[in-house]
Amino acid sequence: MHPCPACAAPLDDEGICTSCGALTRGLFRELDLGTPQIARAIANGLDFYLLLGAAPPDDTRSIARRYRQLRVLFPDDPRGLAPEPARRLELLELAGRTLTDPRLRQVYDDLRASGAPTVTNAVLRCAGCAAPLPPDAARCAFCGTPRPAAPQPPNAPPANHPGSAPAAEPIDYYALVGLNAEHLLPPSGRPARAPLSRGLSGKVDGAPDRAGAGPLVPPGPPSPADVDAACLVRQKTILLAPGYAPAERDARADEVEVARRILRDDQRRSRYDALLLAFRQGLYDHGRLDSLRQLQDLARADMAEERGESVSAGQAAALLKQGLGYLDARLPRQALEPLRRAVAALPGSAAAHGAYVRALLGADDPLALGGHALRLALRSLEALDRLGAASTQHAALAALCRGLLSRDEGDHASAQAELRRAAAIDAGLAPAWRGLAALALSHGDTAGAAEACRRALALDARDERALLMLCAAYLRARQPAQAREVAAQAAALRAGGATADDVLRELGA
Numbered sequence: 001m002h003p004c005p006a007c008a009a010p011l012d013d014e015g016i017c018t019s020c021g022a023l024t025r026g027l028f029r030e031l032d033l034g035t036p037q038i039a040r041a042i043a044n045g046l047d048f049y050l051l052l053g054a055a056p057p058d059d060t061r062s063i064a065r066r067y068r069q070l071r072v073l074f075p076d077d078p079r080g081l082a083p084e085p086a087r088r089l090e091l092l093e094l095a096g097r098t099l100t101d102p103r104l105r106q107v108y109d110d111l112r113a114s115g116a117p118t119v120t121n122a123v124l125r126c127a128g129c130a131a132p133l134p135p136d137a138a139r140c141a142f143c144g145t146p147r148p149a150a151p152q153p154p155n156a157p158p159a160n161h162p163g164s165a166p167a168a169e170p171i172d173y174y175a176l177v178g179l180n181a182e183h184l185l186p187p188s189g190r191p192a193r194a195p196l197s198r199g200l201s202g203k204v205d206g207a208p209d210r211a212g213a214g215p216l217v218p219p220g221p222p223s224p225a226d227v228d229a230a231c232l233v234r235q236k237t238i239l240l241a242p243g244y245a246p247a248e249r250d251a252r253a254d255e256v257e258v259a260r261r262i263l264r265d266d267q268r269r270s271r272y273d274a275l276l277l278a279f280r281q282g283l284y285d286h287g288r289l290d291s292l293r294q295l296q297d298l299a300r301a302d303m304a305e306e307r308g309e310s311v312s313a314g315q316a317a318a319l320l321k322q323g324l325g326y327l328d329a330r331l332p333r334q335a336l337e338p339l340r341r342a343v344a345a346l347p348g349s350a351a352a353h354g355a356y357v358r359a360l361l362g363a364d365d366p367l368a369l370g371g372h373a374l375r376l377a378l379r380s381l382e383a384l385d386r387l388g389a390a391s392t393q394h395a396a397l398a399a400l401c402r403g404l405l406s407r408d409e410g411d412h413a414s415a416q417a418e419l420r421r422a423a424a425i426d427a428g429l430a431p432a433w434r435g436l437a438a439l440a441l442s443h444g445d446t447a448g449a450a451e452a453c454r455r456a457l458a459l460d461a462r463d464e465r466a467l468l469m470l471c472a473a474y475l476r477a478r479q480p481a482q483a484r485e486v487a488a489q490a491a492a493l494r495a496g497g498a499t500a501d502d503v504l505r506e507l508g509a
Contacts, residue, residue, distance in 0.1 A: 038098060038108050044142075045132035048095035048108060050125070055270055056109070057183070057220055060100055067096035069329065087143040124148070170279040170292070173259035173272065174222075177230045183221045184273055221273070224264040231260040254303070261299035268295055294318045298338075305341060316345035320352050327355060332362035343380060350389035353380040357397065365465065366400060366431040367438065371408050374401045396426035403435060412439060423455075430456045430463060437469045446477040464493050472507050483509070 041048075049056055052070065054063045074089045075081070081089065098104045124133045124147075126140040133140060138147050174181040222230070238244070238252045262268045275292050278284075297318035301311050311319070320342040326335035339356040346352045360369070360377040369377075378401040384390040385398070403418030416439050422432040437452035453470035456463055467490040474483035487503035 035107050035111075037094075038104065039111055041094065042108070042111050046091070046095075046142075047125075048099055051091060051095045052099065054099065055273075057270075060102065060105075063096075063099045067092070067100065071096070084144040088145075091142065170284065170289070172276060172279075173263055174276075177227070177234045177256060177259050177263070179222050179226065179230050179263075181221070181273075181276070184277060221269060222263065227260055227264040231256050254300075257303060258296055258299040261302055262295055268298065271295060294321065298322060301341065301345075311341065311345035313345075316342050316352075320346065320349070320355065323355055323359065324351075327358055327362075332359045335359040336363060340376075347383070348387065350384055350387050353383045353387070354389070354394075356380045357384075357394070361397065366404060367435055367465075369404070371405060374405050374408075377401050378405070393426055396422045396429050396432070399425060400429060400432050400435070403432070407435070407439065412443070415439060427455075428459055430459045430466070433459075434463075434466055434469065437466065437473075441469060441472060441476070444476070446473045449473040450477075462493055464490055467493075468503070468507065471503065475504075475507060475509055480509075 052063060052066050054066050058066075070092055074085065074092075078086060078089050098108050126133055126143065126145050133147055139145065140147075172181075234256050235253050238249060238256065244252070262272050271291065272295055275288050275295075278288055293314075297312075297315040301315035301319055304311050304315065319338040323335040323339035323342060326332070326338070335355070336359050339352065339359050342349070342352045343356045357377050357380050360373050360380075363369075363373075366374075378398060381390065381394055381398040381401065384394050390398075399418045399422035403415045403422060406412075406415035406418060416436065419432050419435045419439070422429055423436065426432070433452045433456040437449045437456065440446075440448035440452060450470055450473040453466045453473065456466040457470070460466075467486055471483050471486040471490065474480075474486060484500050484504065487500040487507075490503045491498040491500050
């Protein structure tokens with residue numbers, strides 16, 4: 001097990017230091033970083049946050065998760081990479097190592113905010129490594145990526161298609177509700193604030209009389225409570241102001257409510273902040289206005305659902321797009337709510353039903369899902385069958401859901417028949433084999449349980465649940481040597497120095 005690179009403290013299951021929050025688990029290849037290397041990167045114009053697709057307010061776990069998503073695009077052994085992707089991987093690891101170590105990240109943030117090595121944001125950047133491109137450079141000097149072609153202006157304005165939603169108009173929601181977006185100001189254009197602390201006397205020490213007492217920290221975004229309070233004041237002003245027609249008054253109040261729902265949600269606000277910064281620079285292309293409209297549609301869909309109104313087609317499409325984005329980012333739990341609402345608004349959409357099934361069955365091990373989630377998944381699978389969009393895999397998943405529901409109802413014969421049917425349709429469906437193993441164990445059929453577990457492990461040798469059931473089958477069959485061997489394999493998958501004895505004690509041996 002690797003110790004923390006910053007303080008040598010133990011790590012948790014995600015490889016995050018339990019003491020200082022640094023990330024490690026063999027993810028970085030002997031990177032020796034310090035202030036000179038970080039200062040050189042900043043002087044060269046490298047923006048680590050931009051390179052990772054992260055934001056300065058993001059915590060270590062969020063940045064680590066984003067780094068892992070990008071790192072899997074490269075092979076584990078990079079020695080055979082061509083020069084261009086090798087340089088991209090080097091820059092990715094440099095950014096990941098810096099931003100996931102609190103000590104190095106503090107150095108980077110201090111240098112980045114000090115203005116000593118200026119970080120230029122309003123320049124054309126390399127699509128491969130986010131380094132700035134000089135005006136006369138045909139290729140990136142760092143990774144060799146060719147300079148992107150300059151966009152050509154259209155010969156005529158785009159035609160309006162009947163029934164298509166118009167692009168949103170750029171809007172500053174912070175100004176609309178009377179808030180200051182200090183966190184979006186460049187470091188040289190905002191007053192930094194020193195962190196507040198209480199002395200022994202109980203008084204709060206502030207920045208004015210604490211010169212040199214600690215690092216200056218930039219202000220964060222408005223808190224949800226501040227957003228709620230500002231929006232409430234603004235809505236009261238609109239409702240009490242004379243001269244508005246009823247429809248206009250409602251529209252203005254609804255616009256403030258849209259702003260509230262965007263600014264108080266961290267994910268939506270982060271997306272909106274990026275759009276607002278682009279709007280302030282006069283950048284409205286590359287789908288930015290469409291992205292703003294999508295955010296507005298999501299907020300209006302929330303409002304419509306609370307009022308009991310039906311969600312519009314545009315709002316439903318935005319919900320579906322959001323859910324698919326979560327699934328692409330391997331976040332099935334976060335995808336559940338937008339996809340549930342998309343399915344309700346688009347009952348005839350095969351894409352919505354298929355994505356909802358992926359989110360439901362991917363949110364947890366299907367064997368651990370409750371009856372409600374299994375019924376929702378089965379309902380969408382049956383809808384896919386009615387729509388003529390069901391595949392062989394969908395048929396196997398439907399049999400899996402029916403088998404697990406029969407198991408929960410105590411009908412073991414039906415459960416076994418459905419699970420066998422699921423495994424016959426799709427022999428690569430590991431949950432079906434594990435479900436058969438669990439049923440065999442409950443009936444004392446240790447040989448059948450062991451065979452089903454081996455079929456699951458043939459698909460994924462790191463399937464800890466299958467290993468535990470196989471170990472339990474060997475224990476019940478009074479084969480302690482085989483049980484200990486399998487327990488050692490399960491312990492090797494766990495962090496924290498787990499042993500075979502720990503696994504055996506967990507199983508009651």
